[in-house]
Amino acid sequence: MPEGPEMVFLKEQVEPLIGQVVVQAQGSDVELLLDTLKGQRLTSLSTFGKEIFLGFTDCTIRIHLGFFGKYAINGVVNRALQLGLELEEGTINFYACKYRVLREPLDELYDWSTDIMNPLFDTDQALSKLYRKPDQLICDALLDQSIVAGVGNGIKNEALFRQRIHPESLVGEIPELVLRKLVDECVRISFDYLEWLRERTEASHWQAYMRKQCPRDHIPLRKENIGRAGRPCYFCDKCQRLYLPGNIW
DNA sequence: GGTTATGTTATTTC
DNA sequence: AGAAATAACATAAC
Numbered sequence: 001m002p003e004g005p006e007m008v009f010l011k012e013q014v015e016p017l018i019g020q021v022v023v024q025a026q027g028s029d030v031e032l033l034l035d036t037l038k039g040q041r042l043t044s045l046s047t048f049g050k051e052i053f054l055g056f057t058d059c060t061i062r063i064h065l066g067f068f069g070k071y072a073i074n075g076v077v078n079r080a081l082q083l084g085l086e087l088e089e090g091t092i093n094f095y096a097c098k099y100r101v102l103r104e105p106l107d108e109l110y111d112w113s114t115d116i117m118n119p120l121f122d123t124d125q126a127l128s129k130l131y132r133k134p135d136q137l138i139c140d141a142l143l144d145q146s147i148v149a150g151v152g153n154g155i156k157n158e159a160l161f162r163q164r165i166h167p168e169s170l171v172g173e174i175p176e177l178v179l180r181k182l183v184d185e186c187v188r189i190s191f192d193y194l195e196w197l198r199e200r201t202e203a204s205h206w207q208a209y210m211r212k213q214c215p216r217d218h219i220p221l222r223k224e225n226i227g228r229a230g231r232p233c234y235f236c237d238k239c240q241r242l243y244l245p246g247n248i249w
Numbered sequence: 250g251g252t253t254a255t256g257t258t259a260t261t262t263c
Numbered sequence: 264a265g266a267a268a269t270a271a272c273a274t275a276a277c
Contacts, residue, residue, distance in 0.1 A: 002255055050256075067256045068274045079274075096273050098257085145257085152255050209255095228267075232254080 002065045004117045004150020005193040007047040012198075013073045014054070018042055020087035022056070027083040027094075036101055037061075042087065047117065048110045049149030053102070054085075054092075060102040068096040116150040116190050126183050127176065134172020138243075140227040141171050142186065151186050154209045155193065157234050159185040161208035167226055167233040169243035178243075208234045 021041045025033035036059060044055030054061040063083065070077050072093045083094040102109065113122040129147045142148060142156040151159075160167050163182045165174065174182070196202040207215050214221050214236035226233045241247075 006255080064257080065255090066273065067254070068272090069256090070274090082273095098273095143256090154255055229256090231256090 002050045002067075002069060003152035003155055003190070003193070004047070004049055004115070005155075005190045005197060007050055007052050007065075007150070008117050008194055009197040010052055010071060011045045011047050014045055014052075014092060017073075017087050017090045017092065018045065020089060022085055022087055024086035025084065026086075027081045032101070033083070037085065046106065048106075048112065048115050049117075049145050050152065053106060060106065061099055062102050063094055063097050063099045065094070065097050070095040071097075114147060114149045116148050116187050117194075121187060123180060123183050123187075127180060130171050130179060130183075134170065136171045137167065137227045138165060138169045138171050138174065138182070139167035139231070139233050140229060142182075143229060143231065148183065148186055150190060153231050154206065155186055155189050157209040157232075158189050158206060160233075161235065161240065162189070164240050166237075166240040166242035167235050169241070170245070173243040173245060173247070175243075208236070210234065214239060 019041065021039060022037045025037045027033060037056060040056035040058070042054060042056060046053045046055065051062055051064050054063070061083075065071070070079070072091075072095075074090050076093055077095050079095050081093060081095060082097050083099050085092045112118045112120045113125055115121055126147050130141055133141065139156060139160065142151050142159065143153070157167075159182055163178070163185050165178065165182060171179070192205070193202065196205050208221060211221055211234060213219065217236055217238045219236065219238060221234050221236055223232060223234050225231065
């Protein structure tokens with residue numbers, strides 16, 4: 001479920017429930033949930049990267065959907081419930097998620113300028129953080145949630161393909177202008193992705209991620225697990241440039 | 250039954 | 264000590 005745009009999409013679906021009071025809570029650690037949440041009013045929603053925050057009268061619940069997380073607004077999914085909130089008129093159910101109660105103001109915990117979906121996102125800051133580890137593979141760097149929070153494996157692959165950068169390129173060898181366009185592309189794709197989710201057409205828009213053929217060169221895309229994280233990379237050897245020491249473009 | 254996958258964190262190893 | 268590799272967890276589909 002979980003790249004940044006999907007969390008914003010989730011937030012949009014929960015928004016109609018703002019202002020309602022929790023009448024029942026269930027899931028893992030029920031006592032905590034009941035003590036903490038029963039009678040509390042849902043007052044605000046926000047997201048940071050792949051996390052969503054449900055703001056209540058005097059606490060915040062942070063939810064991360066991880067790898068297999070699912071949710072249902074005013075509905076159920078047939079699997080073990082992790083966090084279920086029954087409001088006056090509506091329900092929010094989370095499955096296979098991680099959640100936690102936060103008491104501190106979110107501004108003390110999060111730097112919003114690193115979230116690609118946030119209006120405060122700061123490209124210059126992301127660039128300088130990226131260049132701090134010049135020996136990293138760009139495919140690893142793009143998954144760093146402290147630099148570009150919200151970018152996941154899909155957005156990563158797609159941004160690299162669209163900007164014609166080979167995933168095994170070294171960050172320090174990518175010219176600043178090129179790297180800037182890549183970061184901008186991550187942001188652009190994320191907002192496009194949000195739009196696809198709203199239209200429910202998200203599956204059809206990927207050009208490289210999960211694809212078999214390069215739409216530019218009509219040759220097979222390579223799919224390999226690359227980098228420290230060993231996450232799947234989809235890429236075209238012909239049209240994506242490999243930035244390495246000694247390679248001159 | 251094995252493999253894979255939109256992710257992160259804890260533990261182990263060097 | 265600290266970076267880097269490995270394991271762990273969650274779950275459905277092929």
